[in-house]
Amino acid sequence: MAQAVPANQKWWGGGRSPFNVEYGKLMMWYFLMSDAFTFGAFLISYGTVRFSSNGWPDPNHVFSSFPFAGSMHMPLVFVSLMTFILIASSVTMVLAVGAGHAMDKKGVMKYLFFTIIGGLMFLGCQAWEWTHLHHEGAWWGRNPFLNFDGTPSSTNFTNFFFTITGFHGFHVFSGVIINIVMLIMTWRGVFERRGHYLMIEKAGLYWHFVDLVWVFVFTCFYLF
Amino acid sequence: MANFETTTQTEQHSEEHGFDTKAIWRTFWILLVITCIELVVGMFIAPHYHPYKLWFNILYIIFTAAKAFYIIAEFMHLRHEIKNMIMTIAVPAxxxxxxxxxxxxxxxxxxxxxxxxxxxxxxxxxxPVKNAPAHGEHEELPKPGAVH
Known part of the structure; x- marks a missing residue:
């Protein structure tokens, strides 16, 4: 069964990498894989608790405000704007990667700058939403909202909402920091001297992952 | 090490021709349209048919899966990697x-x-909590003869 193999047998002799991607990029993929399971565990525990509850607040009622719109009832509009901002910043990130392939330093800097602005806009929106909900009396351990059918709601709703959107917001924040570092490195010509902009691709993978997680957070909290 | 450097160089060269800005913008429009449909359904249609919430949720799951696919495949470029690489990500998922x-x-x-x-x-x-009218109660009951 077990074949005798000399201890120093080399299974792969080097040369072209088996996955045809750079080592760092492959490891970024595996890191994102593990991070996906972290977020998955968060969202699935939220789902489990929600499935075990007799009632749950109505997202159309809880998330119905828009900045400066006063008492106008605009459910989901604000959070859709946030989704749009994140998708748009994903596009500028891909364009930065594309400019990196073309060794276009100015293009990389321009698109990275737009991506950073998009990330900051998203964080600003989230800060507004959190502040607004806080003013309405919602926070960890406090839930002013009733369930859809008028029954009393537990604090599970607010606890999960603030924990999961907070964890995602922290990822957005780290992504913005990473992109700022990338912008400074590009500006100082580090990648130009290195001969390739592969580092931008790795930062890009992380940024797209943050966008990907938001797609699921959006569905789980605002649509269901 | 020398081998690795040459590998990166050739990869970079071959990908340079594969980078497609058109595909990126097409993906952007697909994601935007799906989000808009979700918004319209979630805002204007689903609240009037609360008893059918389960079917709307299934619809949202389909939309979410489609968006996730486009982000991973196009933005994260996974669709254009080699098959073994895709499998090491897809199988654990x-x-x-x-x-x-x-x-x-x-x-x-x-x-x-x-x-x-x-x-x-x-x-x-x-x-229900007393003196707190359940919002949504008025639209929760299916209207007689409502088309769904």
Whole structure:
């Protein structure tokens, strides 16, 4: 069964990498894989608790405000704007990667700058939403909202909402920091001297992952 | 090390021709349109048909899966990697199928057990709060003859 193999047998002799991607990029993929399971565990525990509850607040009622719109009832509009901002910043990130392939330093800097602005806009929106909900009396351990059918709601709703959107917001924040570092490195010509902009691709993978997680957070909290 | 450097150089060269700005913008429009449909359904259509919430949720899951596919395949470029690379990501991700099914099933089972064996809990969580009209109550009941 077990074949005798000399201890120093080399299974792969080097040369072209088996996955045809750079080592760092492959490891970024595996890191994102593990991070996906972290977020998955968060969202699935939220789902489990929600499935075990007799009632749950109505997202159309809880998330119905828009900045400066006063008492106008605009459910989901604000959070859709946030989704749009994140998708748009994903596009500028891909364009930065594309400019990196073309060794276009100015293009990389321009698109990275737009991506950073998009990330900051998203964080600003989230800060507004959190502040607004806080003013309405919602926070960890406090839930002013009733369930859809008028029954009393537990604090599970607010606890999960603030924990999961907070964890995602922290990822957005780290992504913005990473992109700022990338912008400074590009500006100082580090990648130009290195001969390739592969580092931008790795930062890009992380940024797209943050966008990907938001797609699921959006569905789980605002649509269901 | 020398081998590695040459590998990166050739990869870079071959990908340079593969970078397609048009595909990126097409993906952007697809994602935007899906989000807009979700918004319209969630805002204007679903609130009027609350008894059919389950079907709307299935619709949202389909839309979410489509968006996730486009982000991973195009933005993260995974579709254009070689098959073995795709498989090392896709196969472990299949664990999510068990993960979601098992835990939601468990939550649902716990709800039924608790409602059966803890009448106090059931009464507490199914009696509406007094003097607080349930919003949505007026539109919760299906209108007679409503088309769905």
């Amino acid at each position: 299949l664990l999510f199928i068990w993960f979601i099914a098992a835990f939601l099933w468990d939550g649902n089972s716990y709800k039924h057990l608790r409602n059966n064996y803890d009448p106090h809990h059931k009464e507490q969580t199914t009696t």
